[in-house]
Amino acid sequence: MYRTHSNGELRLQDQGKEVKLVGWVQRVRNLGGMTFIDLRDRYGITQLTINEQADAEVKDIVGQLGREFVIQATGAVVERSSKNSKISTGEIEVIISKIAILNAAEVPPFTIEDESDGGEELRAKYRYLDLRRGPLRRAMELRHRMAQEVRCYLDSVIFLEIETPFLIKSTPEGARDFVVPSRMNQGEFYALPQSPQTFKQLLMVAGYDRYFQIVRCFRDEDLRADRQPEFTQIDCEMAFVEREDVLQTFEGLITHLFKSVLNVEFKEAFPRMSYADAMKYYGSDKPDIRFDMRMVELNDVVKGKNFSVFDNAQYIGGICTEGCADYTRKQLDELTEWVKRPQIGATGLVYIRLTAEGIKSSVDKFYIAEELQKLAALFNAKQGDLILILAGAKRKTMEALGSLRIEMGNRLGLRQKNVYAPLWVYDFPLLEWDDETQRFYAMHHPFTSPKPEDMDKFYSKDKEALRQVNANAYDFVLNGVEIGGGSIRIHEAKVQQRMFEVLGLNAEETAYKFGFIIDAFKYGAPPHGGIAFGFDRFCALFGGQESIRDYIAFPKNNAGRDVMLDAPSKIDEAQMKELGIATIG
Ligand code: ASP
Numbered sequence: 001m002y003r004t005h006s007n008g009e010l011r012l013q014d015q016g017k018e019v020k021l022v023g024w025v026q027r028v029r030n031l032g033g034m035t036f037i038d039l040r041d042r043y044g045i046t047q048l049t050i051n052e053q054a055d056a057e058v059k060d061i062v063g064q065l066g067r068e069f070v071i072q073a074t075g076a077v078v079e080r081s082s083k084n085s086k087i088s089t090g091e092i093e094v095i096i097s098k099i100a101i102l103n104a105a106e107v108p109p110f111t112i113e114d115e116s117d118g119g120e121e122l123r124a125k126y127r128y129l130d131l132r133r134g135p136l137r138r139a140m141e142l143r144h145r146m147a148q149e150v151r152c153y154l155d156s157v158i159f160l161e162i163e164t165p166f167l168i169k170s171t172p173e174g175a176r177d178f179v180v181p182s183r184m185n186q187g188e189f190y191a192l193p194q195s196p197q198t199f200k201q202l203l204m205v206a207g208y209d210r211y212f213q214i215v216r217c218f219r220d221e222d223l224r225a226d227r228q229p230e231f232t233q234i235d236c237e238m239a240f241v242e243r244e245d246v247l248q249t250f251e252g253l254i255t256h257l258f259k260s261v262l263n264v265e266f267k268e269a270f271p272r273m274s275y276a277d278a279m280k281y282y283g284s285d286k287p288d289i290r291f292d293m294r295m296v297e298l299n300d301v302v303k304g305k306n307f308s309v310f311d312n313a314q315y316i317g318g319i320c321t322e323g324c325a326d327y328t329r330k331q332l333d334e335l336t337e338w339v340k341r342p343q344i345g346a347t348g349l350v351y352i353r354l355t356a357e358g359i360k361s362s363v364d365k366f367y368i369a370e371e372l373q374k375l376a377a378l379f380n381a382k383q384g385d386l387i388l389i390l391a392g393a394k395r396k397t398m399e400a401l402g403s404l405r406i407e408m409g410n411r412l413g414l415r416q417k418n419v420y421a422p423l424w425v426y427d428f429p430l431l432e433w434d435d436e437t438q439r440f441y442a443m444h445h446p447f448t449s450p451k452p453e454d455m456d457k458f459y460s461k462d463k464e465a466l467r468q469v470n471a472n473a474y475d476f477v478l479n480g481v482e483i484g485g486g487s488i489r490i491h492e493a494k495v496q497q498r499m500f501e502v503l504g505l506n507a508e509e510t511a512y513k514f515g516f517i518i519d520a521f522k523y524g525a526p527p528h529g530g531i532a533f534g535f536d537r538f539c540a541l542f543g544g545q546e547s548i549r550d551y552i553a554f555p556k557n558n559a560g561r562d563v564m565l566d567a568p569s570k571i572d573e574a575q576m577k578e579l580g581i582a583t584i585g
Contacts, residue, residue, distance in 0.1 A: 074096070207526075242529075296318055452472075483541065489529055
């Protein structure tokens with residue numbers, strides 16, 4: 001037996017026991033005649049003590065130890081004189097009588113402690129060493145717990161976990177597919193699934209009316225911050241359901257995860273908001289409702305006073321920031337620069353301060369105090385508040401104001417990590433028009449059904465009518481982050497066919513790419529719907545971190561590379577030939 005206990009296990013009541021421990025040497029401290037070793041494994045750290053009485057052989061081996069050596073040590077558990085309350089084994093130490101080196105280690109390229117001195121790239125290259133560190137280990141443990149709880153809950157409400165294939169047909173809609181050349185069918189390619197969307201729908205046709213899978217998805221997208229080319233979803237589908245059934249079922253799952261993993265309870269049902277309201281009040285389809293600070297549209301109140309910026313704007317709106325009336329000129333200038341950054345894209349910022357000396361604004365030339373008072377009343381603003389206003393093209397300005405709202409929320413400390421504000425957003429537009437390609441794209445995906453009341457518009461030839469069609473789609477948003485999304489699906493072949501027609505596919509293309517699902521719908525497809533949650537992001541949020549990378553054992557970097565493997569990489573000529581492919585350039 002290599003060990004009798006783990007390094008996180010021994011307590012005061014184990015005093016006097018003879019134990020055998022294994023692990024990695026985190027640190028060796030030599031204090032006069034005594035040597036202390038911090039021995040680490042997955043479960044914790046135990047202090048090993050080598051005192052003057054130790055055998056010469058033991059002392060000799062200890063003298064050879066370096067960081068990250070793998071050792072085995074035998075000794076007696078004793079109470080420590082100087083206790084360490086920071087670690088679970090901090091009340092004891094083990095006085096070593098025997099020690100063996102199981103494997104030596106080169107000096108690691110960075111310190112393997114909770115706070116490491118290694119930069120991100122270096123740690124990524126030696127990910128297996130980074131994974132030894134406490135924060136990553138805890139992230140892996142959290143992820144494991146989440147996965148177990150997902151399975152446990154969904155099993156309890158009779159979902160079946162069913163695996164779907166990774167080598168599938170390329171049908172890009174939305175993101176680009178990763179493709180895999182086929183050796184046995186030269187000149188042809190598989191694609192890796194962007195999600196198991198069509199398979200889970202086929203499982204509904206097959207009669208497995210509650211399906212889930214914790215599944216890898218692959219999307220060849222330009223990597224914006226914190227996206228991974230492969231990521232994990234909790235993918236779910238149900239048959240014979242309406243939106244309400246889906247929302248309630250998964251509210252159950254989310255509530256269970258919060259309770260079992262974080263011990264957080266929700267007293268009330270999750271709030272819900274239409275997409276239209278989310279945009280109107282928060283300038284975002286994923287509002288952070290941990291704080292209020294709603295946007296107010298001001299078009300009717302401010303136009304017609306000869307202030308051309310407002311007169312020429314499609315949309316004028318503002319937010320009221322509590323207690324910020326004492327912002328200095330410098331702070332306001334800095335905020336103006338902030339909204340002008342290309343990512344935000346506003347042209348300027350108008351402010352109104354409600355000070356003890358009265359109302360003061362950057363547009364005093366155009367508006368008398370009474371008019372400004374009236375405007376402030378729309379926000380329920382009180383003395384000490386600061387109103388910030390943006391104006392410009394409608395959608396862009398609303399989004400910019402939404403971003404400013406988030407920024408002010410950050411600055412005012414209103415976005416606390418341990419406060420959780422779940423939200424369902426529903427009734428998204430079905431279609432998005434793309435000027436560049438002059439066609440509609442499905443906002444969610446082409447299997448999402450239009451709302452029944454919009455069916456007439458869905459069959460219309462008029463672009464404007466089509467734009468107005470709402471989808472029976474919903475997102476789950478947590479603290480301003482979209483964690484899940486789903487919809488009630490189309491389950492009739494002719495409606496699905498119409499959808500592809502709207503998306504600009506002709507009958508031939510539709511048959512070639514999606515014939516299998518349209519055919520399936522002809523053989524008794526039940527009404528169905530589902531949802532998928534971004535598992536990595538869910539874990540990161542539960543762990544109180546912004547980046548998903550720490551919650552994935554072996555992630556890729558921002559350029560989509562695995563720097564540990566140095567992948568992607570070239571393959572040799574023979575392999576290319578066998579696959580029947582060649583590269584250009
Ligand atoms: N397959 C969808 C996605 O990956 C989720 C769903 O509609 O269930 O976004």
